[in-house]
Amino acid sequence: MASFTPYTYIQCPCQESTSQGRPADDAPSPTSQDQPDDDDDHTFDPRAPRSNYSLYPLEYLLYCDVCHQIRCPRCVAEELVTVYCPNCLFEVGSSSLKTEGNRCTRSCFQCPICIGPLAVQSLESAPDPSLLTAESASAAPPAGPWILACSYCNWNSSEIGVKFDKPQGIFSQLSKLRHGEDHHSKHSTSSGDISPTKKSDATAPETAKARFAAMKAFYNAQNNNASPAGGAGLAGLGGDYGFSSPGALSRIMNLYSGGATGGGGMGSGLKAKPKSSVMREADAANEGFRASDLDEGAAVSKLRKEGWDGTVTREQAGAQTEEGARFADELWPIPYLLRAKRSKRCPVCRHIISKPESKVGNTRWRIRLVANNSIPSITVKPLNHSSTLLRPLQPVQYLLTFKNPVFEEIKVTLATPATTPGRFASKVTVLCPQFTIDANTDTDMYLDDVLKDGAKDGRRRGDEGTHQAEAGKIWERGRNWVSIVVEVVPASLRIEEPPALLKKEGDPEPDLSPLKEDEDVLEIPMFVRLEWEGDASQDQVGTTAGKEKDTREKRELAYWCAIGIGRISQE
Amino acid sequence: MSKRQSILPRVQSGPKAPVNFSSSIIISDSALLTGNHTINISSESVVHPRAKLDSSNGRITIGRRCIVHERTSIGAVSADPKPSESRDGVVISDYATVEVGAVIESGGTMIGEGCVVGIGCKIGKGAKLGKHCTLTPQSVIQPWEVVPDFTVVYSNGTRRLDKRGVADLKHKAQARQIEVLRKLIPSNPAKFQG
Numbered sequence: 069m070a071s072f073t074p075y076t077y078i079q080c081p082c083q084e085s086t087s088q089g090r091p092a093d094d095a096p097s098p099t100s101q102d103q104p105d106d107d108d109d110h111t112f113d114p115r116a117p118r119s120n121y122s123l124y125p126l127e128y129l130l131y132c133d134v135c136h137q138i139r140c141p142r143c144v145a146e147e148l149v150t151v152y153c154p155n156c157l158f159e160v161g162s163s164s165l166k167t168e169g170n171r172c173t174r175s176c177f178q179c180p181i182c183i184g185p186l187a188v189q190s191l192e193s194a195p196d197p198s199l200l201t202a203e204s205a206s207a208a209p210p211a212g213p214w215i216l217a218c219s220y221c222n223w224n225s226s227e228i229g230v231k232f233d234k235p236q237g238i239f240s241q242l243s244k245l246r247h248g249e250d251h252h253s254k255h256s257t258s259s260g261d262i263s264p265t266k267k268s269d270a271t272a273p274e275t276a277k278a279r280f281a282a283m284k285a286f287y288n289a290q291n292n293n294a295s296p297a298g299g300a301g302l303a304g305l306g307g308d309y310g311f312s313s314p315g316a317l318s319r320i321m322n323l324y325s326g327g328a329t330g331g332g333g334m335g336s337g338l339k340a341k342p343k344s345s346v347m348r349e350a351d352a353a354n355e356g357f358r359a360s361d362l363d364e365g366a367a368v369s370k371l372r373k374e375g376w377d378g379t380v381t382r383e384q385a386g387a388q389t390e391e392g393a394r395f396a397d398e399l400w401p402i403p404y405l406l407r408a409k410r411s412k413r414c415p416v417c418r419h420i421i422s423k424p425e426s427k428v429g430n431t432r433w434r435i436r437l438v439a440n441n442s443i444p445s446i447t448v449k450p451l452n453h454s455s456t457l458l459r460p461l462q463p464v465q466y467l468l469t470f471k472n473p474v475f476e477e478i479k480v481t482l483a484t485p486a487t488t489p490g491r492f493a494s495k496v497t498v499l500c501p502q503f504t505i506d507a508n509t510d511t512d513m514y515l516d517d518v519l520k521d522g523a524k525d526g527r528r529r530g531d532e533g534t535h536q537a538e539a540g541k542i543w544e545r546g547r548n549w550v551s552i553v554v555e556v557v558p559a560s561l562r563i564e565e566p567p568a569l570l571k572k573e574g575d576p577e578p579d580l581s582p583l584k585e586d587e588d589v590l591e592i593p594m595f596v597r598l599e600w601e602g603d604a605s606q607d608q609v610g611t612t613a614g615k616e617k618d619t620r621e622k623r624e625l626a627y628w629c630a631i632g633i634g635r636i637s638q639e
Numbered sequence: 640m641s642k643r644q645s646i647l648p649r650v651q652s653g654p655k656a657p658v659n660f661s662s663s664i665i666i667s668d669s670a671l672l673t674g675n676h677t678i679n680i681s682s683e684s685v686v687h688p689r690a691k692l693d694s695s696n697g698r699i700t701i702g703r704r705c706i707v708h709e710r711t712s713i714g715a716v717s718a719d720p721k722p723s724e725s726r727d728g729v730v731i732s733d734y735a736t737v738e739v740g741a742v743i744e745s746g747g748t749m750i751g752e753g754c755v756v757g758i759g760c761k762i763g764k765g766a767k768l769g770k771h772c773t774l775t776p777q778s779v780i781q782p783w784e785v786v787p788d789f790t791v792v793y794s795n796g797t798r799r800l801d802k803r804g805v806a807d808l809k810h811k812a813q814a815r816q817i818e819v820l821r822k823l824i825p826s827n828p829a830k831f832q833g
């Protein structure tokens with residue numbers, strides 16, 4: 069509350085295409101020329117609930133240099149480049165991703181209590197992290213049994229009775245301990261349709277996965293029985309009973325088409341088909357059915373015995389790979405969830421605007437077009453006053469500094485509503501809404517410019533006493549930046565009935581509810597329009613051929629941003 | 640040793656504290672021992688450089704095979720005004736480890752056997768830690784709090800019981816670590832005695 073850092077959030081233009089319900093076909097021509105007109109009749113309200121989802125700090129935004137438009141994390145199209153384990157940094161191929169699932173199978177586990185990484189340790193030798201490496205190397209190699217231990221919260225797998233015979237292949241050892249068999253066998257159910265039911269005849273499936281497999285097999289069999297030869301060869305297509313089978317598919321299709329056509333063509337034939345025996349629901353353990361255990365006596369007495377500490381938190385239960393854990397001793401080590409590196413494409417022209425290096429260990433980018441390099445940054449600084457709470461109805465001035473990152477001169481036009489939207493309307497005046505920022509020159513000339521800037525600074529300091537903010541004039545100009553002054557008159561936060569005199573018939577009831585969260589923040593919606601000349605775009609092959617290499621082209625970019633100035637005092 | 644000087648300003652040292660050292664302790668001569676009550680350090684304990692032991696608010700007792708790391712402050716003055724009935728300022732039992740930057744306030748504060756006080760922890764005046772407690776870094780124990788044996792304090796004060804049962808192994812590891820530290824830290828108990 070006490071401290072407030074001024075901020076600038078920029079709105080991605082994808083907001084308009086969704087909120088105004090423009091047809092998607094309009095999207096491929098976002099030359100942005102028509103956008104200022106679109107916005108003429110509505111002022112962007114940074115307080116609107118939707119705005120939360122479209123405002124980003126400049127650092128979060130990308131920039132498509134073909135469309136010349138801002139792109140945000142919400143509108144870019146993502147593609148997987150690499151899938152890897154964040155713990156062992158091992159890359160996982162897409163095929164094994166499909167068969168093994170989205171968790172690391174290389175003995176990488178998280179603590180079920182605190183999500184810290186687990187380490188394999190021997191129960192015999194001292195499992196102490198403070199043990200010096202030189203010491204442990206000289207000690208005799210430790211022998212099993214082995215446990216998974218968390219060095220942060222001191223949880224270890226022996227608390228749930230899990231010990232391992234060898235320190236390798238923990239993942240398969242653990243799944244064997246947990247599921248009684250190799251978990252990979254469950255994946256065979258799709259190919260062998262009868263065998264799982266046969267297998268489960270002997271023993272009722274224990275785990276959720278096995279139960280699901282048994283139940284799936286049972287219902288597949290039921291489906292098959294429910295559609296006997298009536299479909300005239302439809303079901304006679306062989307032993308594939310899954311929903312993916314052509315028989316099942318055409319049966320489903322016929323259900324729909326039969327209903328729609330109302331008894332024409334082949335639909336009528338199917339309708340006439342007598343309903344075969346009613347499908348039975350699974351009701352035995354080997355069919356994957358499990359009656360809910362309504363006798364909670366054991367759980368209640370356990371709760372009494374172990375108390376609050378024996379139960380799991382919602383986060384702990386949520387992090388588990390299988391649901392249903394209620395007590396701390398039902399928590400299993402969590403195999404690390406895999407992560408992905410993604411490349412990002414412009415949603416409109418499909419050009420790649422961000423692409424990471426595909427090697428897991430390399431954190432660089434091959435391509436990364438950040439908005440930071442294409443649109444000016446805006447920084448906010450109080451002018452001639454300290455930046456504590458704003459006093460209501462006391463005009464204050466703020467310096468907005470625009471820094472130009474591109475190698476062209478930019479013409480900037482700003483527009484703000486006269487008062488901020490919302491219940492507490494503060495007055496806003498941009499003293500100089502139109503100015504140009506010089507190009508960001510090459511670094512060769514940098515030293516020169518620094519020296520020039522320094523000289524300018526000295527001169528300014530000399531006449532600081534007479535330096536006044538004037539309407540229509542910029543405050544200060546540097547190599548590639550311009551500062552302008554914004555004057556605000558903060559509104560009073562007092563909530564009171566508007567005077568009866570001003571009240572008109574049919575006015576909406578005034579909102580007299582108490583101050584809401586962050587309603588005391590003075591936030592200015594500002595429309596920024598940039599104009600500059602750049603090299604003609606080279607993306608369209610047809611047009612480039614005809615054009616000269618150094619054709620210049622006028623460019624425009626316009627967007628809304630929200631500038632947080634400060635908090636208004638509530639006196 | 641090189642002649643390089645520390646750039647840190649010399650910490651203002653108070654009166655020279657009366658000490659009672661076992662002959663087998665390891666104490667760096669840049670440790671800071673101040674106060675007017677006795678500072679007892681038992682056999683084979685290690686006090687790292689720049690550890691600060693302040694007995695102005697009560698006796699400080701460090702048990703056997705304890706390790707007190709750098710920039711710790713043991714016997715710090717508490718903001719809690721409630722007077723302590725104990726004559727002891729801080730008692731650190733055998734095999735305890737106080738890691739870098741931890742603060743243990745004075746006033747009948749008791750650290751149990753085999754406790755690990757993590758980096759940057761703060762233990763309030765009169766708090767009592769049971770045996771083999773683990774405080775993860777930056778944990779805070781309020782004044783007068785009693786922490787049961789084998790408690791692990793982690794993620795912003797969440798607590799659980801340590802069920803590893805590795806106390807003996809920890810003791811062995813502690814002894815081995817002290818052997819290594821004996822080679823690394825030049826000990827100079829004479830500086831503080833007499």
Ligand SMILES: [Zn+2]
Nearest residue numbers: 080082140143
């Ligand atoms: Zn967007």
Ligand SMILES: [Zn+2]
Nearest residue numbers: 153156172176
């Ligand atoms: Zn891994």
Ligand SMILES: [Zn+2]
Nearest residue numbers: 179182218221
């Ligand atoms: Zn843990």
Ligand SMILES: [Zn+2]
Nearest residue numbers: 132135414417
């Ligand atoms: Zn594009």
